[in-house]
Amino acid sequence: MAVSTIYSTQALNSTHFLTSSSSSKxxxxxxxxxxxxxxxxxxxxxxxxxxxxxxxxxSGCGKSTFMRRLTSVFGGAAKPPxxxxxxxxxxxxxxxxxxCLDDYHSLDRYGRKEQKVTALDPRANDFDLMYxxxxxxxxxxxxxxxxxxxVTGLLDPPELIQPPKxxxxxxxxxxxxxxxxxxxxxxxxxxxxNEVKFAWKIQRDMAERGHSLESIKASIEARKPDFDAFIDxxxxxxxxxxxxxxxxxIPDDNEGKVLRVRLxxxxxxxxxxxxxxxxxxxxxxxxxxGRKLTCSYPGIKFNYEPDSYxxxxxxxxxxxxxxxxxxxxxxxxxxxxxLSTKFYGEVTQQMLKHADFPGSNNGTGLFQTIVGLKxxxxxxxxxxxxxxxxxxxxx
Amino acid sequence: MATIATGLNIATQRVFVTSENRPVCxxxxxxxxxxxxxxxxxxxxxxxxxxxxxxxxxxxxDVVEKSIKEAQETCAGDxxxxxxVAAWDEVEELSAAxxxxxxxxxxxxxxxxxxxCKDNPETNECRTYDN
Numbered sequence: 001m002a003v004s005t006i007y008s009t010q011a012l013n014s015t016h017f018l019t020s021s022s023s024s025k026x027x028x029x030x031x032x033x034x035x036x037x038x039x040x041x042x043x044x045x046x047x048x049x050x051x052x053x054x055x056x057x058x059s060g061c062g063k064s065t066f067m068r069r070l071t072s073v074f075g076g077a078a079k080p081p082x083x084x085x086x087x088x089x090x091x092x093x094x095x096x097x098x099x100c101l102d103d104y105h106s107l108d109r110y111g112r113k114e115q116k117v118t119a120l121d122p123r124a125n126d127f128d129l130m131y132x133x134x135x136x137x138x139x140x141x142x143x144x145x146x147x148x149x150x151v152t153g154l155l156d157p158p159e160l161i162q163p164p165k166x167x168x169x170x171x172x173x174x175x176x177x178x179x180x181x182x183x184x185x186x187x188x189x190x191x192x193x194n195e196v197k198f199a200w201k202i203q204r205d206m207a208e209r210g211h212s213l214e215s216i217k218a219s220i221e222a223r224k225p226d227f228d229a230f231i232d233x234x235x236x237x238x239x240x241x242x243x244x245x246x247x248x249x250i251p252d253d254n255e256g257k258v259l260r261v262r263l264x265x266x267x268x269x270x271x272x273x274x275x276x277x278x279x280x281x282x283x284x285x286x287x288x289x290g291r292k293l294t295c296s297y298p299g300i301k302f303n304y305e306p307d308s309y310x311x312x313x314x315x316x317x318x319x320x321x322x323x324x325x326x327x328x329x330x331x332x333x334x335x336x337x338x339l340s341t342k343f344y345g346e347v348t349q350q351m352l353k354h355a356d357f358p359g360s361n362n363g364t365g366l367f368q369t370i371v372g373l374k375x376x377x378x379x380x381x382x383x384x385x386x387x388x389x390x391x392x393x394x395x
Numbered sequence: 396m397a398t399i400a401t402g403l404n405i406a407t408q409r410v411f412v413t414s415e416n417r418p419v420c421x422x423x424x425x426x427x428x429x430x431x432x433x434x435x436x437x438x439x440x441x442x443x444x445x446x447x448x449x450x451x452x453x454x455x456x457d458v459v460e461k462s463i464k465e466a467q468e469t470c471a472g473d474x475x476x477x478x479x480v481a482a483w484d485e486v487e488e489l490s491a492a493x494x495x496x497x498x499x500x501x502x503x504x505x506x507x508x509x510x511x512c513k514d515n516p517e518t519n520e521c522r523t524y525d526n
Contacts, residue, residue: 109485116477118484150492151455153485204494210460211490218470219490222483225475 049386050138050163051379054174054187056234058197058227065357066190066368067170071096073350073372074166084159087149097164101171102148104130109153120172120226127177130169134183137163166379175234186272186378188371189238193245194220199256236310239269240374242367249298249320258298260320261363263370267313271381273338274315275370277304280337281315292331294324302332319363326352326360339370340377347373455493462486 057064071078071093078091078098089100106126107115117124133143140163147156175181175189192200198220205211235241240263247258265274277284284304289295300321307316317336323329330348333339339347350369351360359365466482473479512521 109488113478113481113485116481118480119488120484150488150495153488201490205490207497208456208459208490208493210456210463215463215467215486218466218474219483219486222466222470222474222480223487226480226484 049383050140050165050167051185051382052134052138052183053166053168053375054181054184055168055170055190056172056174056188056231056238057170057190058172058192058231064170065359065365067091067098067168068357069350069354069365069368070168070372070375071098072354073369073376081159085147085149085156087151087156088147088159089150090145090147090159090161092164095164096166096168097161098168098170099145099161100148101125101130101169101173102150103146104133105148105155108148108155118223118226120223120230122173122176122230125173127173127180130173131177131179131183133161134167134169134180137161137167138183139163166375172231173234175237176230181237185382186240186269186375187238189235189241191235191241191243193243195246195254196244196256196259236312239266239272240264240371241309242364242371244364247298247320249301258320258322259359259362259364260318261367262316262318263363263367264307264309265315265317266309267315271378271385272374273340275317275336275338275374276315277302277317277336281306286335288332288335293328295321296324317367319366322361324361326355329366336370340373455489455496459486459489459493462489 055066057066067078071091074093074095076093076095078093078096080086080088081090081092084090089103091098102119104126105112105119105124106129107117107124112119112121112124115123119125129146133145136143142160142162144158145161146158148154149156169180169184173180174184175187181187198217201216201220202213205216243262243264245260245262246256247253247260249260250258263275265272267274276282277286282304283306284302286302286304287299288302289299293300298321300319300323303316303318303320305316307314309316327348329351330345333341333345333347336347341347347366347369350372351365354360354365357365359368462482462485466479466486469482470476470479508520512518515521
């Protein structure tokens, strides 16, 4: 007797369960047969699985372009929680919840001033609470997460976070604490070079009254010792690193407009196969400009090669330069493999869909989109693998 | 600077006029209440209560400007001291918040009805019909 199951997405995110097991939900369905008046009980188990993604970045917590590209690949637009604190740093979509790790500050702005520490210092962050809450969400338990208000500098009343399918923890320290690191199914480090960081902060801050080149430079230099001590070492643990550097196509370029972006992918990560260009494991240098790809100065150059990164075997895919016409990206996409696309041209479609996002014409947009596809693939593989394991356990 | 007693909750969303005669909306209501339901927390944390500064005139732009001046003064003597580094860290945090506020204002188009309808699409005021 076939039984159809109808449930809403909201039901999948429900924390209500009928058994002591916190990792599965059971739905009892009753069906009345027309010939007889007997009722049948059908038991269906809906497994709620949460994967945890860590993203380390210097700033721009929760509202970054990367987050919007990521949640777009997973489906649905991420928005702040409805009816909640308007200063919340959390983003929620149908499948994804993005948590800003600034919410786990143990010192607010005034406490940090008193203690003379930056937000990058581990002493200003509560790693015990971070670990407990990420672990609870991964196990399907909702948490009351604190909210750090970036405007007032104070800790606001907490908000209730339901366990999602994909949990992204984004901020300064997703890979700092070993316990939190072990909870991550995949981790990414955004490695912005000092020159690019300076150029981006000029672009961001010169619109603000009071700022000047001197103040922007002083701010970066003051934070650098703590950044080098507590943030930068995390990249050795990342499964993927996106390095953003000035271009090498323009000699002595100091504008920071044209970027060279490297996607460094670790080999041997479970459920993750690195992307490759032309032939897996080969060394490629490729200028795709010609009849199929329009390029203006300074052009585009791709590199692909195996390498070593912190004594770990990696594959590196690099793009220097920028696209003139995004619709022609399909030509480049057709030469990349292991993209985990569901149909031909999905990368190009995603890029065109968000052509207005910053970085859409250079490697940052391309590699962020590719990482989003790899995370979706990782989620699907992990869910399928757990389903298989459960089926085998029953046998 | 006036201070407000701890626990007093003020939520305000007002239009301020800056020195350039431009109306500036705060990014959202500013919640100054720093007390919360401690019983709901999963761990015990010692929270030191302290006076809260009132929402400053001119919104976050003025706060950024003040923090930059303060950082420059703090760092005049010893640029590698803890006070100096913490002061510039505050500038960085406030600059990022100001940037987000600008982006949000740009994205929302400063239309309060659109903002309201985003959060409450089911209400009568927000209904649209295709025919």
